[in-house]
Amino acid sequence: MRKAASLILISALFSSLANAECIDWGRLMTKYEVDNTLKWKKTILLESFKDFTKQPGDDWLSFGIPRLISEYLASGTEITAIHGAAAKYSPSAKPDFTITGMFQRTEGKLRIFVKLSEGSSLKRQWQLDIPYPNNKQFFDALADTTCSIFEETSPPYDKGVLKSLKNATASVPAFENYIRGTMLYQSFDPDKMDVAKTWFEESKKMDVHYRNAYKGLVDLYAFLAMHNKQNRKAYSGYLESVQGQILDMGRFSQRPPVPERPKRYAIKLDNKQGELTNRFLIANSLFVTGLNASGQKQWLEAARYFEEALFYTPEDAIMWNHLAKIRERTGDTYKAREAYSRAAELNKCLK
Template sequence: MNDLNSFRISIAVLPFRNLNTDTEHVYFCEGITEEIINALSNVDQLRVISKTSSFSFQNKSTSTKEIAEKLRVDLVVEGSVRISGEQLRIAARLTDPNDESLIWTQTWNRKLENLFDIQDEISLYIADRLREQFGHLTIKEHLAETPTRNLTAYEHFLHGKKLFNKWNPVSSNESIQYFEKALRIDNQLIDAYTGLADAYSFLAIAGFAPYEEAWQKAIDSLEKAKKIDSENASLNYLLANHAFFTEASFAKAFEHIQKALANKPNHSDSRNFISFFHLLEGNIPLAKEHLRYAKSIDPLNQETKFHEAHFLYRTGNLEDSKQLLAELLVENPMNVPAQITLTYALIKMKAYDLAQKHLDEIPKELMMPDERLGLE
C-alpha cells in the first residue's frame, strides 16, 4: 500500500463552472474536471482529492480557504468552461487557500472535438507548474486517458454516472438507460460497461430488482468490459463485489481488489472495500490504515463516510457510528446501507424503541422484506 507520507503536495480540483447560458453542456464541464482529477492522480507525489469530495462544493458559496480546510489540501485549482458551437474555451487558476492568493492562471482555446487532448494538455500544464513551484514531481509523458472519441457517447455516460451516484433505486434504473445509450454509440466505452454492472449489482444487492436476473446482467457487462481491459480498476472492484456477494469467495474477491489497487492505488472505492475485508478478518490496524487512505483522498464521499461508520460500528464505537450514520441520512435519506446499519447500531445500544421508530420510518421500498423481517 502506498504510504500517505510519500505525498509531497495535496491539491483539490474544484468543479469547473459552466459559463454557458443553458444546461446542454453541463456534463462536459463536470467530465472535464473529473478527467483532470484522474490525470493528476497519476502523479505519484500528489495527493489529489477525488471527484466526489471535490464536487460536494458545487454551486455553493464556500470560500477557497474553507474548502481547503475541509479537504485538508495545500492548493486549489478552479476553472471555467465555455462552449460556443465547436469552440471550447477553458480557463484555470491555481490558488494558495491560506491567503487565497493567485499562483497562476491560464486560458486554452481549442476545438471541442479535441476535448480529450485538451484535458491531457491542461493536466500536464498543471503538473509542470507545480513542479516548477514546489520541486521534483515524477510526470509521465501523458496523464489523461481517452475513454472514447465520441462526445455524444461520453455525455450519455457522464449523465448516467451522475444519476447512479445518488445511490437509490430510481436513479440507478435511470442511469442504466444512459449507459446503454452510450454503448449503442460506442461499444468499446469500458466505463459505460462498468457503470451498467455497478447499477445492476446495486439493484441486486439492495433487493430492488430480481436478484439472479440483475446479477446476470451485471456479469454480462463485466465480461464485455474484461475483453476491453482486464486490468481496469473499476472493473476489478466490481469483480471483487461479484465474487464476495454472489460466490461467497473471500479469496477471489480479495485478489480482484488487490488487482484494482495495483492498477490505481488512489481508487477510493477499492480502498474502502479492502478496509472492509480486513475488518471482517479481524485485522483492525490494516482496516483502519486503508480507511485512513480513503479518507485522505475522498473524505466527503458518502461511501467513504459509510465505511467509516461501519468500521466504528464493528469496533464498538456505537455512539460515533450512530452520529455519522445520522449525518449521512440527512444528506441522503435514501442511503440504504446507512438506514440498515443505523437500525442495527440502535439495537446494539439497546435503544429498542428508537430502533423500532427508525425502522418504521424507513420507506418499504428501500428494504428487502427479509431484511425488514429480521430486524422486526
C-alpha cells in the same frame, strides 16, 4: 383501486424516506474510496466549473471538465485528485491545491478557463479554445493542461498512463453520456438508476471500447445490490449484472486497461472464487460461504468468512450485523459489541 394504488405509493414514499434517514447512501457508497485513498504527498481538489453562457445541453460540462482532468491527474505517482461525491466526503478538508474554472460557448468553439490555486493564492490559469462539439481536441487540450498542472505542482507522473487515459475514447458523445450517467449515479437514488443506466448504455453505443462506460454500469449495479441487501431484499441478480459488465468489458474493450494504484486492500483470489475480480463479488462469495458455515453451526468458520468479506466491503452493515451475532455465539462479547457498533454507524435503523 385508485385508493389502494395511492396507499401503495404513500407507503413506498415513507419507506424511501425512512431508508434515507437510516443510511447516508452518499457517505456509505464513497466510504471505501475515501478510506482507501492513499495519503500521497499532495492533494488536488477539483470543483465544478461554472457555465458562463448556459446554452441548452451544456450542463454536463460543469461536472465533465473537472472529472476528465481528475482522471488524467490519476497518472501522477505522488498525488491524489478528489472530485465528485468522493470530494464531498473526503477527510482532506484543506487540499494542497484547488482547481476551479468556467467555460463558455461561442460559435463552433468551447472556451475553457482553468484556474490552479495553492491555498488562497492563484498559482496559474489557462485559457483553452477548442473546436466544439464532437472534436477530439477536447481530450488533447485538457491532457496538455494536465501536464502543465503537473509542472506547477511538481509531482512526477507516468506519461504512458496519461497517454492511455487520454486515448480511453476519441468520442465526445461517449464521454458526455458517461458523465451524464455518472452524475445520476452519484445521487445514490435508486429511482434515478434506470436513467443513469440508459446514459451508460448510450455511451457504450457511441464507443463500444470505452471502458468507463462499462465501469459506470458496474458501479451502478453494485450500488443497487448494496441497496437491496441493506433493505433485506433480493440482490444477487444485480451482482450477476456486475459480473456480466466486467465480462463484456473484457470482450469488447480492445484498449489496454490503465494500471491502478495499489490499494490498502489487495484483492487476492483463491480457487473457490475463480476469476472474480470485483470486491463486491468477492465479498458476496465469502458471505454466502459464511452463511453456509453458520447453518452448520460452524461458528468460528463463519466468523472467519464474514471478517474476510468485510475486508472487501467494510460498508456492509448487514454483514457487520451477521458477524456480531456469530461472535455472540462464540462467546466473544467484546467483538460482538464492536461489530454491532459498526453496523449501527452505517445503518442507524438496523435491528
